[in-house]
Every structure is written in C-alpha cells, then in structure tokens.
Amino acid sequence: MKYKVVGLGLVAFAIAGCAGKEEREIASGSFEYLEAAQHKSLDVPEDFDSPNYSQRYILPDVGENAPKDLKGKKLKVTPPSLILPLVAGTHVEEGSEDAKVLFDQVNDNEPLQKTVWDTVLTYLEKSSVGVEKFEKENNILVTDWVTEIREVPSSWYDFTDNLVTVKKKFKFTMTLAPHGRTAALRTELVDYVDEQGRAALDQVDLISKRTAESNFLNNVITEYDFGIRLANTQRIAKIRQGFNTDMGFDADGNPAFVVDAVYENTWPRLLLVLRKMGFDVKDLDQSTGLLFVQYNGIESSWWSGLFGSEDKLDIEKNEYRLQLGGVGEKTTVTFMDNESKPFDAKRITKIFAPFKDFMGNEDLDI
Template sequence: MKSNLLVLAGTATIVASACSFTPREQAEGKFEYLEVGLQQQVEPAPNKKLPTPSNRFKVPEANQTGPLGKIVPVLAPTLVWPLANGSRLEESEQGAHIYFDEIEGMSNVEQYVWQGALQALRIRNVGIVEQEDRKRIVTDWLEESFTHGEDDDNVTIRRRIALNFDTAEHGRTTTIRSEVVEQQVDAENNVEVTPTYLAFRDQNAATAALNMVVSEIAITQMAGVAAVDDDGTVAVDMGFDEDGYPSIVLGASFGFTWGLMQEVLPELGFEVDDYNRELGRYYTIYGVKKSFWFSRNVDGKLELPRGDYEIKVTGDQKQTTVTLFRDGNPLSAAQVMQIFAPFAAEIRSQSSL
C-alpha cells in the first residue's frame, strides 16, 4: 500500500510539473488587467456634487492592437546599433530601420551606405537573390537554429531578408529598413512555435541583418575611408592640394592614404628610397631598380621621365591629396592628367574594401 502511494505521488508530481511548464518567452501571471473595464459613471457621495466633466484624464483609444496576456513576448528584443558616424534612429517609428546623415567629407551618402551594405554581405558570404541599385537588396537564405519547448526540441528557421534603401530628395539622408520577406520553419517533433514568438524572432533577425550593415560602415569609417566609388573602392579624383598644386585626391584619411601609398608606388614603378611620415613625404626613384652593386632601368606604368621624385601626402580624416614633385617643382596639371588613369586604377586595386 505504501509503495502504491509513492507511485501515485510521483505521478501527480510529474503531471503537475508538465502542466506548469511555461516557455521562457511567455509571460506568467494571472493577467487580471484583461478583465478590467472602464467605469461608465462615478456616483457622488451623499450631499456632494461631481465637478464639471472634462476629458482631461480620458485615456485615448489605441490606434493599433497587439498581443495581450500570456502571448506577450517578455524577452528583450535585439536593438539597432547606431555605431557609424552620422547614423541615428527615430524611436517613434516601428520596425528595424536606421538613418544615415551626410557628414563632413562624405560626398555621396547614398553611394557610401549602398556600398557598405554590399561590402557587409560580401565579406560574410551572404548571397543576393534580388538587387535594385541603391533601392533594394534581398538576401539568400539565412539560417537560425535554437531549442524550444519543454523538451528542448530543435527548431531551424530559414529566412530571406530585404534591405530597402530610401534617400531623401535633398540627397543628404539615406534610410535603410530591414524586414523578413520569406520564412521556412523546420521544428523537431512538430514542437509548436507560436506566431507571436515567430514574429519576435523575425524582428530580431531583421535587426541583426541591419546591424551587420551598420557595423561594416562603421569599420570603413574607422579605416579612414570617407568616400567610395561604385565598385566599393576609395573615391579618387583630380584636384589641388593645400598649396594649389595639381594633385590626385582621395576620399580617405591621411593615415589610410599614407599606408596605401606603400603598396601603390612600387606597383606603379617607383622605388621608395626614404620617407618621412611627419612631413608626409616619400622620396622615390621612378623607372630605376637599384641594388647593392648596380642599377637598372625598369618599365613603370606611368608616362614619366626616369629619375628622382618627391611625393607629398597631405590631408585630414576625410580627404587626402597626393602631389608629385620632380627637381623641386610640382607636376603640371597636364602631367597629372596624363598619369591619373593608371595611378587611380592602382589605388582602386589596392584599396578594395
């Protein structure tokens, strides 16, 4: 008899624990607020009068509906990270989104943000199944796995996420909005995942994809790149340096450009004989290969006479100029124009982000 009582007690415990299981994303409690209603009229106390009615404390009707009671997800959602310079949020707006405002030194915020998104997906080997230039990107399947339910069954969700881009008419602000556009769910043992919880995880996935893009843009900014071309490389143009001399202009910081020149100059045919970073100078020989015993002529990529060249690199965090001097004189605008194409091509080749 005693053993039978123990078996019954154990069975009752198991049944009670099974009935009391609550998924960690589900709210717990009695939810008395669901039964609360509005009192239509307040009755005054005897021999008292009510004040003149007003709508001062009236609770307005909600213009949208949402989950109530135990179906309310209680887990903290993933937040958008405004890590990049010029990025910001509008808390009053729903969904995963972020704004990028044009900052000093950024010539085209729309192009910069678009290339940042492509770069983020490319580095992480995320495929693209739909692309509309500077308007929309739809990723290939992204997979997420987690355990769910009382028995910790495995659930796998595959999603395609759309990144939608919108640039204001004035051209100084670009918005990215992220959303799940396709979804496939594979649940072990057919464990139930409520639509509310699926929507919660979809929102987190869309936010994570957006954060991936924002982080990549922030990394590009930290590297000192302020402007990019259509192919995702540093923007290069012709212009003038601080002294008014014809120069090659890069949309990047001095530190980025200085290091880049160490790769670019030898590929063009310059041999760096000495340098001074404090002065922003490379002292080079063009078209000549020097060794311990002798020197020999080599073919460079530029139409320049062989000999010594001083290369001046000056700039700030947003823009840098590269000026070439021969015999103490800067190259003319015509000479800079003549060497610009191969010089810029090598910069783009070495600066692919």
C-alpha cells in the same frame, strides 16, 4: 533529514533556473485582469447632485490599427532592439519607428551609394546568404532565406538538444539625400517560415519583427565599421611604404614633382617629408592643396653625405609655398616662392633627389 531539505532546495532552484526564453519574455504573476469587466457607473438618485469625476486616470481609446490580441501571455515585456549607430558617419532619426540608419559620406573616393551597397553585399556573402533580387537603380535589395537555428525549451531533466530552424527574408531600401552625401538604409522583414515549415509572417508580433530587423541591420553596420577600419589600415600601410616620385609638370604646365599616389595619401606623407627636409609648415588648406612653409635647414640624415658635406638643401632659408593637385591616381607638387611664383626646371631639379628619397623611403619615422 537536513540533507533532504537541502537537496529539494537545489532541485527547486535548478527548475526555476531553466525557464525558457518564451517564459522570460512574458510578464510574470497573475493574469486575472483579463477577466475584468467595466464597472457600472455610480447610480445617483434624481434628488442628488452627481459628483465630480476626475479624468486623470481615463485610458485613451485603442486605435483602429492597434493589435487587439496583444494581452496576457501574448504581450511581451521585452523592449525592442535598438539600432546601434556606433560607427563614425552613422546616426539615427529621433523618434523613428523603422529599422533604419543614416550613413554620411566619409570616403570621397567613391559614391556613398556604392559604399553602402558593397557593405550589404559583403555581409551577405560572409554570412552565406544569397540575394533574391537587387534593383540597384531603384535602391532595393531582397535577400534569399536567412536561416536561424533556435533552441526549444524542454524539461529540466532533459539534457538533449532540441533545435528548430526558422527562415527569414529581409528587404533593404536605400534613400539618398538630394546632395548625395547622406543615405538612409532601411531593413524590413518580408517573409518568415516557422519551425513547422509554414509561412507565418502575419504571426510575427511587432516586437519580434522589430528585433529581427534591427539585429540584421546592426550586423550590416558592424560590417560597415570593419570596412572603414580595414580601409584606414590599408591606407596607413601605403603611406608608410612611401611613393615613387618623378619630375613632370602640373596642370598649368609648371615644373613639378609627380607623386605616384592619390591626393588623399600624398597629403599626409608630404607633411612628414617636409618636416624631415627642414621645412616648418606655417599654414595649410587641404581642400585647396595649398601649404605655406618656412625652410630652416634640413635635418641630419644618413644620406646627407651623398649630396654634399653641408646638411642643407640648395635653396635659401626663406618662406615658400607648395601647391598640390590631384591628377587621377597621381598627385603633382609644385614649389613656389613666397609670391606664388613657381620654381623653374633648374631650381626644382636641385631638390628633386632628396625629395624623391624621402617620399619613397619605407623607413621614414612617422
């Protein structure tokens, strides 16, 4: 008899644990409050004074646009999904009710508008979702059908998979700030087909609609994060590999080194090269490309014997200045004395060979 009691308990536990998703989204307990009616106010005889009523617990009137049928089992108790601005350069507006995220400019190599739209298109392509309409000039994109497969709750003893398919379409709208360095991307559910194949957008409750919009936008944010990390990884790999350098001239016609790399990649590589060449950086300003350095003597290296027995550059131990300038896909590096007078061709040629080797050395310890 004891075993029977335990067996019934396990069955009851199994049944309780098989509650469907819909059941978990509604309030549990009694819904008798739906039958409640407004109580009649207290009747006070004319010869008596009316008591003072507290206004503390009076419920506000329901707004004209508020849904009137969200009550009882139709009222979901699950909170709406949140937008997750977990990527550097993303944030949300406090109190915003839209599924919207704001992107700040983090890559100056291309316009922010292009970066965001490329991210959206990349995510859609990876998810095998087509594009129904893309008005780039109006910053509007509407997806094709996004298919979602759901599991329908069944009896606890039914071990077969009951799957249904619903379809959704989303609209992306981008709003650019006047300065062009911040873009707000908003996602909206614009079409919905239920498991019966019927258009049922007007049947989607507010919480479900917001959840669908937020989840879809969060996937785009995740793709944006992946793109940034991938770009950084590729950039670091390029910097590690080194860059070719030739002799040439800067924008002012002064003799200079011409590095075969964009400014953003040349700058960190140069800081490492200068340290290896015996320079200490005393001050720098990446926005203007100016560095103030002190030459203290070059470090011992495997190639020092190739350029003489003494482990030093053919310049005096003194203070110098370097000026970097971006020229398309290349960067010029102009060496100057401590009074900003550029090196002449003869003087800069003396340090070209070690500079070229360090800039192009793939084994540079960084």
